[in-house]
Amino acid sequence: MGSLFRSEEMTLCQLFLQSEAAYACVSELGELGLVQFRDLNPDVNAFQRKFVNEVRRCDEMERKLRYLEKEIKKDGIPMLDTGESPEAPQPREMIDLEATFEKLENELREVNQNAEALKRNFLELTELKHILRKTQVFFDEAAPAIHVPNKSRNRYQQMADSNREEERVNLLGEEGIRAGGAGAQGQNLKLGFVAGVILRERLPAFERMLWRACRGNVFLRQAMIESPLEDPANGDKVYKSVFIIFFQGDQLKTRVKKICEGFRATLYPCPEAPTDRREMAMGVMTRIEDLNTVLGQTQDHRHRVLVAAAKNLKNWFVKVRKIKAIYHTLNLFNLDVTQKCLIAECWVPLLDIETIQIALRRGTERSGSSVPPILNRMETFEDPPTYNRTNKFTSAFQALINAYGVASYREMNPAPYTIITFPFLFAVMFGDLGHGAIMALFGLWMVLKEKPLAAKKTDNEIWNIFFGGRYIIFLMGVFSMYTGFVYNDIFSKSLNVFGSTWSINYNTSTVMTNKALQLNPGTNDYSGTPYPIGLDPVWQIAGNKIIFLNAYKMKISIIFGVIHMLFGVFVGLFNHRYFKNKLSIYCEFIPQVIFLVFLFFYMTLMMFIKWTSYSASSDTVRYSAGCAPSILITFINMVLFKPSAPVGECDPFMFAGQSGLQKFLVVVALLCVPWMLLAKPIMIMRSRKEVAHQPMAPYSNENGDAEGGLNQHNAAQPPVNQQGGTGGGHGHENEEMSEIFIHQGIHTIEYVLGSVSHTASYLRLWALSLAHAQLAEVLWNMVLKNGLQQEGWIGGIALWAIFGFWAILTVGILVLMEGLSAFLHTLRLHWVEFQSKFYAGLGYAFQPFSFEVILDASSSSSED
Structure with a gap:
């Protein structure tokens, strides 16, 4: 699980294999799927490599198998698929496979030619008849x-x-x-x-x-x-x-x-x-009967040949593709001067070196070679690939992150945090207990039936996307059920679980005839005891429901957004600490946190102060509901240094000393801007002057990455270039000072303006939540409500028909379309608002030589 938070440590190794053992060793590594080979012959034409003839032979065998597959599918014969993956055959077995495929192809072509000639003759006789x-x-x-x-x-x-x-x-x-x-x-x-x-x-x-x-x-x-x-x-x-x-x-x-x-x-x-x-x-009829007999015998013989081939076709495909993949990989190797040893370079995870060595020894024993393979670790200044170990649960969330960009080597991985934050932010927009239950049940069905569903291997792209994200869909549904319970919203209706804390002090006739009546929380209409969890069910029928939910959902959207962005900034601290980049901590992380906390986190604190200080039942006029100041107006006046005067007995400030505190917070936040803009370039410039008499070489000093980020994590780990502030990328050692100033200026402007725009961007949580609730209410009032108003047996039939129409619209519009909209908005909040605070995404994925990956890709391409 540790590699999920940060990618695996990788090392570059040099591999020496004896020529007679190379095939078997590469076969074992392909089954293991933990080694990414580098091409040591980039300038050599593909047709001039050592094993090009073997690759051509494999291509020819694959062509013959595709011909057999086409004929088998034409006759509708089922192909046996045991789900097992046979081992790659030995090179000497290629001759037997080639002979088998050649015999089958020639026999089938001869049968097809004879059948075509017989059919042509039969057609001519039929036309003559x-x-x-x-x-x-x-x-x-x-x-x-x-x-x-x-x-x-x-x-x-x-x-x-x-x-x-x-x-x-x-x-x-x-x-x-x-x-x-x-x-x-x-x-x-x-x-x-x-x-x-x-x-x-x-x-x-x-x-x-x-x-x-x-x-x-x-x-x-x-x-x-x-x-x-x-x-x-x-x-x-x-x-x-x-x-x-x-x-x-x-x-x-x-x-x-x-x-x-x-x-x-x-x-x-x-x-x-x-x-x-x-x-x-009469002669024609006699010949037609004879031809029918011969044609039937020919078709029976063809069917028997195809049935026998169908039993082994899948295994043959696997064997041929494995052989082809091995020889493609061997073409990446170099030959030593004696022509008896193959030399390879490969990226391997540091923790799996022992497992790889065991696989190499197993391959050597299979080949009968007496010379063991040699695996040497190398030092390099090249950025290693990024490898995050995943399972069937975490792979979908990792795919969401990689769609934005693969993490730089050893950079903090957003995927583990996304497992919680993604379905939660989605649920804030999709909060409905009923719709969430539909989504959760669909996801749960795919999870429980994942083995038989995965075995079907359909080429329907939409279904494959749903099935690949089955755990995401399930979690989104479960979280939506929770937020729907908090909103007390199920198909635009409420659940009266704990009873309402509001009471009506009017008689029935007054309530039914007077629509201008209102409930006052400052009187006996409200008991004063908050609802145990979520919203009181009375709000579902209140006339000012939209006004109340507007303020409630808008504020929680800002609160969640600021906390989410602050968390992203603190994740960046782990990047700086891991890469020992103290300069980025002092010159970027600290001013970023101060700027965000002193302005936007302070705004969220004012929301909590307002909620706890002002009440409709307050005995003091200053803290009554009518005197509660607007948070937005207060924040704007704070940033503009605009004085606020009391209005009657109402004070624009919530507590004593608020005016002076706000001026102090704004001044300090503004001072953070030049701090972020100039501190790091000036420190780099001073550091260069101090080491101007020394040769330009990668080194690690007490400031870590002040010279450009080159540092060696340990004696065995190759140095990796990192860029301060992002935790990944390139260093500054070869950059001109003017470029460093420009880069830092862009980074500062992006963060300062982004803090404002990103905070406003989280208001989409409020907007989509209200839109979803209103669409559900409109659908209920305009469709299903009409079916409930009918009486008698006619009303039962009408309700049955209207309910079906309402259910189709609910699933199609509110679950599918609204769910997709909320999914895309949540994806944007993670990619832009959250990951921009710490994630560079400039790495490249670890792509090991793996038979499983190759066979999956081949099967999907053949189905297409």
Whole structure:
């Protein structure tokens, strides 16, 4: 848990591995996930590295596995997933895996090619079957050649409907001649024909092209094939139509065939004699039955191959990806001059060195090498990566912090404090016992069902965000239930747990008829005993509820904000002390605290003084409710040194000596501004003059980081540059004095103006809390209240329907939309108002070589 408050101590190590043991050792380190390797060959092309051939072999194996996976998913075969992660196979096992994948791929491709050829043959026979069936009807209808003009007259009628007058006149002349010739010659008119199939959507354009290109001297008949046919190339279902085209002469025949070829229509031989057509149809049916049998056997064989592959596919993917990751990592290493030893540099957590050495020895034993690996610690001036150990509970809060910026090395981590402050500030804005219960139950359900829900591994991004933040959602709901209980607000109604401390001294008729009546806390209307916890339920029906809650929630927002910011400043003190940065303590922390306490914390103290000193039941006029001064006006007059005169018996000051104390506080707070602005640059300038005769080298003096923040925490820990005031970043040893003055000026202006704007920013706690309460009240009065006013069985049905509508609006608007709004505002308060007081966030995350991380990333990318 200690590393959650401050990142783990990291050290840079040099690792020497024998070539024959390197693979097994890296495999053990990948299972451990505690080592981040550095690339020692940054200028070497990826295709020129030592293990590039092994990586290519892994890519090829992964390609074959993806092909198998695609075929398995196409057939809807479930893939066995035991949830276990097999160890990375030995390099000699790669040959066996390659042979297995090669055999499976070749066998599956051969089966698919044969199946496609069979399906193509089956499609052709099926189309021929339909042609023989449909054309029989065509021949029966068009048997006498003299009927051609009659059929043509149908075409003339269609052309007349489409207003093609010129073509119609020409064709009428031609067909009239042909008709007359046919009548004279009788049955001697001989027509040729072609038959085929075409995609149904191409048929209208095909028909128009035939008509125009052949000048109407062709006769087309078509009929739809009712059942869809399977495309052997991609398995899609397509709809086709059978057609037959009658024509006369070889010239028209050539023209018709070219048009059919252009529209990708398939032509089939069709005998003229009915007996020949029947004989061919019987042969086609026999061949179709045989093909069905062969296709069924082929599909069964393909299914058996895929089922056998599906049992091992997940494990194969894991093995191949682990092998690939190991060789990618080995490509980061250097070879020594003897070409027998691999040299690596890596960042490791200081506390895990022994665990890493055990893993290295285990890998050496697995490989059969007799030479043990060597792990040497190195000293460096490079900033180490930031590593915060987390678990499933703290990881979500750490992710919120890292979204703003990764902490600088050994900088104070805001995540442990955020575990409490984040859901609490959210609940101040979302305070409703009912809505908080809905959110808490949803979060609790995800927490209790996290194992089966995590095993589903969906690619729905919104669900993954909710599930990843399940503990945050649960805590936000629980804290909202608490604040809702304090506000005494549940779905815009109140809970009368302890009974009201207010009483009504009027009779019922007076109360019901006179709406101008008010309860006076200075009379017997109020018992004088405060409500045990939270707000009295009578405020929920009071006419001045908004006025009362306005003042109450506005003040607690300022109080929480000032305390939150003060806490952030004090967290910065821990940074300065850890990095032994005394200069930042004296020149930044102390004036910052004085400025914030003397102005804004004093304002919060005045709120408590006002609450305790003034009362409606006070016997003294000066301390009555009407004489209570405005905190805002008092604070403005204090900052502007504006005198305040008494009004009648009312004193603008709450206690004796307040005027002098306020002037003293403002003067001291204003003196803190030049203190923050000039003290640190002047001290740095003086320190540089004192050491001007010494060589410029990193050192640690009694002032810690006065020269630039270089100090060595211990003999084993590499020195780390830190910037005073933020606890992270770079030092000032190479900066010009002008840049230091400018930087300090920006830092001072940001803090002084930020103290004002950040304090006002916490008023969002008040604004969103009031908005949430009012939305809930509006939803109750405009929706659910209407259902409660109905009586009888009709009222029951109406209430059922209206309640459903009210519940949908409550969950959709008040829980989801308002919850998201409050979440974003809380996130801003932590990122800007709180973390700006101490958090630099200039580090980079520790990214160890971990099989678990690599496999998770690969599985998510494959699902996408």
